[in-house]
Amino acid sequence: MKIENRTFIISGGASGLGRATTLDIVAKGGNVAILDLNESLANEVISSTSPSKVKFFSTDVTETEQVASSVKSAAEWAVSSKAPLGGIIAAAGVANPALTYGRQGPIDLDGFKFVNDINVVGTVDLIRNGLEYLTKVEPEGPDGERGVIIMVASAAAYEGQSGQLAYSASKGAIVSMTLPMARDLSRYGVRVMTLAPSMFDSPMTEKMSAKVKESLMRSMEFPKRPGKPHEFSQVAVACIESTILNGEVIRLDGGSRMPARL
Numbered sequence: 599m600k601i602e603n604r605t606f607i608i609s610g611g612a613s614g615l616g617r618a619t620t621l622d623i624v625a626k627g628g629n630v631a632i633l634d635l636n637e638s639l640a641n642e643v644i645s646s647t648s649p650s651k652v653k654f655f656s657t658d659v660t661e662t663e664q665v666a667s668s669v670k671s672a673a674e675w676a677v678s679s680k681a682p683l684g685g686i687i688a689a690a691g692v693a694n695p696a697l698t699y700g701r702q703g704p705i706d707l708d709g710f711k712f713v714n715d716i717n718v719v720g721t722v723d724l725i726r727n728g729l730e731y732l733t734k735v736e737p738e739g740p741d742g743e744r745g746v747i748i749m750v751a752s753a754a755a756y757e758g759q760s761g762q763l764a765y766s767a768s769k770g771a772i773v774s775m776t777l778p779m780a781r782d783l784s785r786y787g788v789r790v791m792t793l794a795p796s797m798f799d800s801p802m803t804e805k806m807s808a809k810v811k812e813s814l815m816r817s818m819e820f821p822k823r824p825g826k827p828h829e830f831s832q833v834a835v836a837c838i839e840s841t842i843l844n845g846e847v848i849r850l851d852g853g854s855r856m857p858a859r860l
């Protein structure tokens with residue numbers, strides 16, 4: 599699918615990996631509707647691009663009315679700017695570590711639900727609302743393609759570390775949803791891909807101590823460094839542009855397998 603003159607909805611598009619994807623899509627002539635909590639970061643993105651190419655819709659992905667209303671506004675903007683909806687990228691997420699059982703006793707259930715509400719339910723809610731519009735755009739090209747869904751999992755879906763119970767549950771769910779979602783949406787000409795990064799430079803990993811970062815870097819084969827946000831968005835762009843990619847998860851991890859604990 600061509601990115602030029604298409605609109606992409608990106609949750610978490612104000613920061614980190616979502617932000618890099620926003621910038622790369624705009625560089626390729628696409629428009630981006632950022633659905634995020636963080637207005638000031640979104641405004642930075644808009645001022646470094648253009649208000650005609652990027653619009654911010656204040657959204658908490660755990661509030662379904664907000665998701666529905668922001669997606670509707672984004673879809674209306676796509677129509678009025680003559681850049682039809684081309685995809686939905688669910689990049690909003692949180693990590694919040696907690697042990698299954700630790701000094702404070704069992705894992706706090708509200709904390710477990712908080713991570714899964716944002717990472718899983720928020721992802722599904724964004725996509726199901728977006729599909730109301732994406733399944734109705736004019737199909738493009740010889741394959742009759744309408745658009746692409748990109749979800750964001752993590753290496754923690756496969757080898758979650760100690761303390762990643764909630765996060766691994768949420769990212770494992772994203773991995774597991776990829777194929778059934780692709781199968782459900784094939785009749786509409788909509789593809790589904792998931793990216794599973796290990797450690798990338800972003801505000802999420804800025805909070806990690808040097809010790810934690812070094813331990814994760816040691817587990818990498820090559821290159822032995824955190825991924826750069828642009829290396830995530832390069833693959834996101836490939837997922838949009840290459841029509842043969844569907845129903846699969848791509849690890850972005852420098853060949854690493856995370857150790858049990860740091």
Ligand SMILES: NC(=O)c1ccc[n+]([C@@H]2O[C@H](COP(=O)([O-])OP(=O)(O)OC[C@H]3O[C@@H](n4cnc5c(N)ncnc54)[C@H](O)[C@@H]3O)[C@@H](O)[C@H]2O)c1
Binds near residue numbers: 660
């Ligand atoms: N950075 C990494 O090393 C890494 C590794 C594996 C997976 N991931 C995943 O990549 C995705 C992006 O992470 P990032 O590193 O860019 O993090 P980030 O913290 O830089 O960006 C996350 C964005 O999500 C937004 N967000 C959080 N909660 C939200 C909510 N309830 N509603 C709307 N927006 C909300 C934040 O405001 C922020 O803009 C996440 O799903 C994360 O789990 C990141």
